[in-house]
Amino acid sequence: MVFRGLGLQIVLPSSSKTFQQSWIASGRILFLIAVSGLGAIGLVVLSALWAGTESDAAALDRQRQLVNARLREQVDQVAHVIGQFGNGYLTRVYPAARSSGGSSSLDAVLTAAAGSAISQTAMSAFGYDQAFVVDEKAQLLMLADAQTEKRYRWMKPLFLPLLQDARLGVRPGTVSNERTPSSMESRLASPGRSNTALANLMRLEGRPTIVGVVAINDPEEGQRQTMRQFLIVVRFIDGAALDELSRQQGLNGARFARTADADENEVAFQIDATANGEPIGFIVWRPDLPGSRVIGRLMPALSIAALVIAILFSVLLVRLRSSLGELRKSELHARQLALHDVLTSLPNRALFAMRFDECLAETKNSAERSAVALLDLDRFKAVNDTFGHAAGDELIRMAAERIHSLLRPGDTLARLGGDEFALLLRDIKDHDQVLPAICDAIVAELGKPFPLLRGEAVARVGGSIGVTVVPDAGRNADDIMRYADVALYEAKMGGRGQWRVYSPSMDGGRNARDILKNELREVLAKGTASSADGPQSDPIANKPDFGSLEVYYQTVHRAEGGGYSASGAEALVRWRHSQRGLLTPASFIPVAEEGGLIDALGFWVLREACRAACKWPENTFVAVNVSPAQLRRPNFAEEVFAVLQESGLPPSRLELELTESSLIEDNSDVYTVLKSLRSQGVQISLDDFGTGFSCLSHLLRFDIDRIKIDRSFVSQLGTKANGAAIIGAIVALSRNLGISTTAEGVETEYQRDFLAALGCTDLQGYFFSKPVPLCDLDSFRTAESAVA
Structure with missing residues (x-):
């Protein structure tokens, strides 16, 4: 990104590229969160659907097993009933047919009449749809009308395999080599007899049918060979039998179909022939699916819940993205401030x-x-x-x-x-x-x-x-x-x-600066020695040859409430030089830093300020500037605590002002020192905010208590809209983070009222007071008199 100021192009350093990469990474994280949330909602829905599907599959499988078992039961029942019927008839009802040779015409008539009686009895007494008495060659041995004979001729080829199988009956005690019945085939050997009842499932006249066969005569040993006679019964299972099956098994709308023409909400169960396993047809019904029923009841509520969750999640993502966007704008603005001067728009x-x-x-x-x-x-x-x-x-x-x-x-x-x-x-x-x-x-x-x-x-x-x-x-x-x-x-x-x-010869010209440095060292040494005995004395009396150090105070005033009462004061060092007059820090602070005197000078000011603040009202504070060199000292916190204990000033009434440059260097050491200070109640403020390397992370990492808005922003009020916008942004940021704000450089009533309306907690500037010696500090004079 390029910034333009006075015709100069200012290009962001590689850190902006890193920020862009972090922004892309944040976008990816948001995307992953969104996908994860939608995936979780989808997983819940899919889990419910899967559970319902599994429940339906289990219920459907159970219904199919019940249908299969019921069909097998009906086949077994036919075999059992005709077996009992055949044996009972042999012993009681049909002894003549059992011993007759069937050679005379009279025997044939009697046999036919008996066969008709057996057929009628089977149909009327046991409810079979058809009953036939036949010989070993499947010839009818009963009286029948033309329609019955015609119907039987169509069925005869299907009965022959059953008759051949039925003739394999053996006496009890002998070994039988007949095959094992299939799943839809049943055999029943009557006790004490060699007759075997056989029931098969097959298709007759295009309909699923249970066909049962039992021998109804059994010649005794020693008699001449007589013709074997069999009873064939037929029960169709697509009519009343299917209705009964439907009622018993709960098969809704059960019907028989030759093909699997089930509708979307129906299932088809295939019926296979006993003899060859060929499909006979299908039983079609509407299954009872508890899973679908439960899902149908829960799905509206589940859909509403999923929709509500999705909406809430979307709102959260939008809010998070908006917050990231605001943070990105603030970070970009901070980086702009890090690379160009706010007042002139020049490179810094x-x-x-x-x-x-x-x-x-x-x-x-x-x-x-x-x-x-x-x-x-x-x-x-x-x-x-x-x-x-x-x-x-x-x-x-x-x-x-x-x-x-x-x-x-x-x-x-x-x-x-x-x-x-x-x-x-x-x-x-x-x-x-x-x-x-x-x-x-x-x-x-x-x-x-x-x-x-x-x-x-x-x-x-x-x-x-x-x-x-x-x-x-x-x-x-x-x-x-x-x-x-x-x-x-x-x-x-x-x-x-x-x-x-x-030119190299100018190094000798540095003597003037060296002289100033030595003078400051001597003045500082004498000032420190004198302050150890008591409060700051009159700077005019007994002053050394090179003058003396003094502490001036500029009051800070509360903006809230409209009274603008003094809430504290900032301590500012001055050097009253014997030849050069009153020197401001800009004249000798660089010399003190170059000569390694800044630590001693800083602690002298701290000690004098704490002693003076002890006489101020209890709800006021004193602010003291701290140099980066002081913060780098490992025992800086202990030295501050020692000054507080010596002066008797509560730690909460001391505010240390730092510059952002002091936070950039040696982050870990500075963090440790500031953490120790804040643990005892010392307040930390960030001076000239917005003019240095303004990184928002400093406000959180170092737990800053106060932001001091630089005078360069305040001076733009009423002349440039940017000044008001920047101050408003800083105040809003501070309010959200719970940080106090002090606006410096207030010189007009308009600036005072505007800053108070923006939400600044404290104000400082020439409009209220210039920096003055302690003896001229009228704001706290009443309190000092009361203490005295």
Whole structure:
């Protein structure tokens, strides 16, 4: 992604690519969650359907087994009944037929009459559909009308195999070699007789039929051979028998069909012939399917439940995706802030460092020469103090525009912070006048008047530039920047409003800075020794040769409720130098950091602030700035606790202000220190939020209690819509995370009311109070008097 500011293209570093990859991964996770949720719902539905299908299959299989068993039972019943009937008739009803030779006409008539009687008895008494008395050759031995004889002729070929099988009957005690009955075939040997009753399932006249055969005469031994006679009975099972079967087995709408023409909601059970296994037909019925019945009752409720779950899940996914989108926008905005300056839209220190490293890498093995310049606005502090921060910000923007207008397309202008700028000038020739021309033009342009506040004020500041040429000054980035700083210091010491190119001889000129460093060390040593004996003394009396350190306080006011009462104060260090006057931190903090004095200076301010805050109202706090170097100290938390115990200030009334740069370095160590501080109740605030590497994860990982909105955003209220939008976003984010917000740089009543309406919890700025010594801090004077 490309950002444009003052004609410069700012390209996001490779971390944006990593963020895009993480965004894609988040999308994939959302997709997997959606698929998993839908799969779970589908699995529940499929499980219910599967359970119902299995239940239906089991019920259907059971019904088929019952039908098969019932058919077998009917076949066995026919065999049993005709077996009993045949034996009973032999002994009681038909003795003549059993002993008669059947040779005379009278015997034939008697046999036919007896056969008719047997047939009628079988049909009337036992309910068979047909009954025939025949001999071994399947000839009728009974009186029958023409229709019966005609019907029998069609059936005769099917009866012959049964008669041949029936003639295999043997006497009791002998071995029989007859085959084992099939699944639909039944044999019954009567006790004490050799007659065997046989029942088979076959198709007669296109209908499923049970046919039973039993011998009805049995010649005794010693008699001449007589003709064997058999009773054949027929029972059709597609009529009344099927209706009975349907009632007994619960076969709804059972019917017989020659083909499997079952409807969609019916099943067909195939009936096979006993003799050869050929299909006879099908019994078709509507099965009782409990699984489908249960599913039919549950499916509406299950469908509604699945729909509700799907809707809720969809809403959750949409909400989650929206939250990820908002987080993505916030992260992109944070990355934008990490790479460009909010006030001027110029590249910031981070982007300048990346471009400078790229320049060094490209010129390492080439003859190309480049120049690095550091630029400071002269007398900028006086403009801020005289006209306010709004005028100072306007001056910064105008100076950036003027400087940029003088640069070439390939040059880089960056704002490092405050009124400090950096230049990267590529492709500088040995004998051309590009570098002198650019530097002279910048100095001349910055020396012109700056109309501020819509023409109500005019500022004359000027600028100083320190330049170093690459690779003349070396190839190490830190050394090159240090050389440019030395050249800038020489330009300032030479009277300001000029530019200097670094030369090795300038290192001797660093004595001025070294002198300032030594003076600060001596002042700090004396100040620390005196503060160990008691509270801060009068800075004028008994002051050392190089002056003394003082702590000024700028009050912080509550925005809620409309009263704007003081809720606390921020401690700000000043150096009242004996020759240079009152120095602000910007004049000596860099010297303290370079000389390793920042830790001692920071703890001196902390001790003095805690002592002073003990006399303030109990519901107020004191805020103290902490440098990154202090946070890197492993025992920093223990030293803070020692100061609190010494002064008697409750930990909850101390607020330590950090910069985001201090959170970027040594994350693990800083996290441990801050966790220890917060465990005892010390409050943690994030200073100048939005102007550094603003990563949202810092707010959660380090458990920040307060965000301080930078004055550069506040100054844009009423002039640029972006300022209000950014502040509103920060306040909304803080409110959702339960974090307090303090807006810095409040200088007008409009800004105060607007920030209070946006939801800022506290306000700070010249509108309420400038930084003042402790003796001039009127906001807490009543409380101090009461304590005294």
